[in-house]
Structures are given as C-alpha cells and as structure tokens.
Amino acid sequence: MRFLFLVIVVISTITPSVAATLAQQTQRIISLSPHTTEMAYAAGLGNKLVAASAYSDYPPAALQLERVANYRGLKMERILALKPDLILAWQGGNPSRELARLEQLGINIIYSNPKTLADIPKTLEQLGQYADSPQTAQQAAAEFKRQLQQLKIANHNQPKIRYFYQLGSTPLMTVADSGWPSQIFSFCGGDNIFANSRAAYPQVNQEQVVVRQPQVIFSTQPINTTLQLWAHWQHQLIAVKQHHIYQLNANWLNRPTPRTLLAIKQVCALFNQVRDQH
CATH class of the missing domain: 3.40.50.1980 (Nitrogenase molybdenum iron protein domain)
Known part of the structure; x- marks a missing residue:
C-alpha cells in the first residue's frame, strides 16, 4: 500500500x-x-x-x-x-x-x-x-517538530539494526528506502535489508530475506500469522531464532500524520529492546 x-x-x-x-x-x-x-x-x-x-x-x-x-x-x-x-x-x-x-x-x-x-x-x-x-x-x-526533536536527541547515534519490514505476505512485499514508512525505521537506527531496491515497494521471496539475515522482522499483521510464515526458517533466520518478530500499529506506521510520532516511539523502543539483548 x-x-x-x-x-x-x-x-x-x-x-x-x-x-x-x-x-x-x-x-x-x-x-x-x-x-x-x-x-x-x-x-x-x-x-x-x-x-x-x-x-x-x-x-x-x-x-x-x-x-x-x-x-x-x-x-x-x-x-x-x-x-x-x-x-x-x-x-x-x-x-x-x-x-x-x-x-x-x-x-x-x-x-x-x-x-x-x-x-x-x-x-x-x-x-x-x-x-x-x-x-x-x-x-x-x-508540537510535532518539538516532539520529533526530542525523539531525535533520545535516539541519536544508536547502533544500526538490520531489519525487514513485511508489507503483505501474498505476495511477500517490503519497502525500499525511497518509500514510506522507511523514514520511521531509519530515524530509529534501522538498516533496511532492501534499502537499495529499484522499486519503492518491491516483491521479494523468503530466500532473499534469509540471505540478508535481518535481526528484526516487522509487520502490521498479527505475530502468529508472521511466525507461521517464517516457521520453516527458524533455524536459519536470526530474527526468528531470537524471537525478534514484532507487530506494529498499521495506522500509526502507514499514515504520514501527527500520529507518526507514535510509530516512531514504538519502533525505536523495539529496536532498543533488541540492542539491550545484544
């Protein structure tokens, strides 16, 4: 979308x-x-x-x-x-x-x-x-600019985390750095494994994701649905093996509005959770 x-x-x-x-x-x-x-x-x-x-x-x-x-x-x-x-x-x-x-x-x-x-x-x-x-x-x-600046200071210079954003599963799609909402993940120190895709919203396959080894998988679908999709790769995929699969609020994440601040807080908190475990 x-x-x-x-x-x-x-x-x-x-x-x-x-x-x-x-x-x-x-x-x-x-x-x-x-x-x-x-x-x-x-x-x-x-x-x-x-x-x-x-x-x-x-x-x-x-x-x-x-x-x-x-x-x-x-x-x-x-x-x-x-x-x-x-x-x-x-x-x-x-x-x-x-x-x-x-x-x-x-x-x-x-x-x-x-x-x-x-x-x-x-x-x-x-x-x-x-x-x-x-x-x-x-x-x-x-108010948006004030809160965004506060979040920028709080998340400045954090270690990069490799992530995959799952945008739909049939077909499996994601977002390159040129498409929304990659800006949110990048703000929080995310390193998009499909950042340089030519298409803004490329269609990919599971093998491509496994080869790139994201530390985190994000989706707006229920976690159980996402887990089922990746269950076959639980021994090869770091994000699955370490239980770093998270569901995000679709409306916060996908709509460029003042509530984008809520998406930033949610994503940054999850990235920090992964950093703390490492």
Whole structure:
C-alpha cells in the first residue's frame, strides 16, 4: 500500500488577507484517503469536511462523514453532487483518470506525496491557510517538530539494526528506502535489508530475506500469522531464532500524520529492546 505526502504549491510570504480569502472560499472539502482525512482534522479543517474515503476512522468524528471513495474507485456522481471547493487526493492510490476529470470540471485538488518526516508539519501549516483559524495548524506543526526533536536527541547515534519490514505476505512485499514508512525505521537506527531496491515497494521471496539475515522482522499483521510464515526458517533466520518478530500499529506506521510520532516511539523502543539483548 502506498502512502504519499501532500504536495502544495504556495507562496511562502502569503499575507493574512490572502489567507483569509482562501479560508472563506473553501467551505466544502472532500478527503479521498484516510491519512488526508486525519491531516485535515489536525490542521483545523474538520468543520469543512463533507465526505471522506473508506477507512477514514481518525479522529472519531471522521466516522460520521459520508463515504465517497474506496479501493474500487470514486463515487463520481456523489462527489459532484456535494459540490466540493477542495479535494484532498492520494496520488498513486486514487484513480488518476477520475481525478483528472474532476480537475477538468474546475475543482481544486491537492495531491498527497510523502517524502520526509519534516514534511508532516509543513503540510499542516500549508493546509492551515484553508482553515478559519490557521493557529490550529501552526500549533500542531510546532508540537510535532518539538516532539520529533526530542525523539531525535533520545535516539541519536544508536547502533544500526538490520531489519525487514513485511508489507503483505501474498505476495511477500517490503519497502525500499525511497518509500514510506522507511523514514520511521531509519530515524530509529534501522538498516533496511532492501534499502537499495529499484522499486519503492518491491516483491521479494523468503530466500532473499534469509540471505540478508535481518535481526528484526516487522509487520502490521498479527505475530502468529508472521511466525507461521517464517516457521520453516527458524533455524536459519536470526530474527526468528531470537524471537525478534514484532507487530506494529498499521495506522500509526502507514499514515504520514501527527500520529507518526507514535510509530516512531514504538519502533525505536523495539529496536532498543533488541540492542539491550545484544
């Protein structure tokens, strides 16, 4: 699953009057992915959301929004009937043809495309220009940066830990360093055994994993499910032999939002647990 960051072209010296105009002109927002829904609420746009995608479950208020998108596509007729001023789209996840049609109809679309952890507070600040109170986004961004800096200091210069992030099992996939959420593992001192794969989300096989000998295997699937997959290799694979297989919170890990901080805390704590045992 590809999780991408909001790319917004704005003028850095935007004046208060221009910001106020943007906020006044933007009253009806539709979000087409769970992470853009979460970011909209964090930036103070919750009162302007009129619809969202399936699995938009955070914060709890998002559960009350009408659903106009899922893995099958977009409900185009319903989206048009809701007359949005702004759409938050998942680039690579939402169908490009349908998004192009919406743009042709004159609807403003902001696309999502994550790159770094630092982009999360930048997006909050940028989305804040559409909110009635930009201070909400500014405060959320400042708090994210403050906590991220604290975590950076706490995890500075830690010994590297070789890891494999299991993204699905049929087929077996993972994430290269160019794809989200590798940034989280790297922040905590993780050394990705498939870091240099040409594809951002490569399909691999078990033998390739065994050859690279990760010290840790992470997955968002239940631990028992992951253990069953690797049981055959329990004598050859260090991570299995030493019981270093961990389940991570999928929503924290895979959605580039302020809750990414929770994913960092979880991953760093598990890496430190492995370090302590060695």
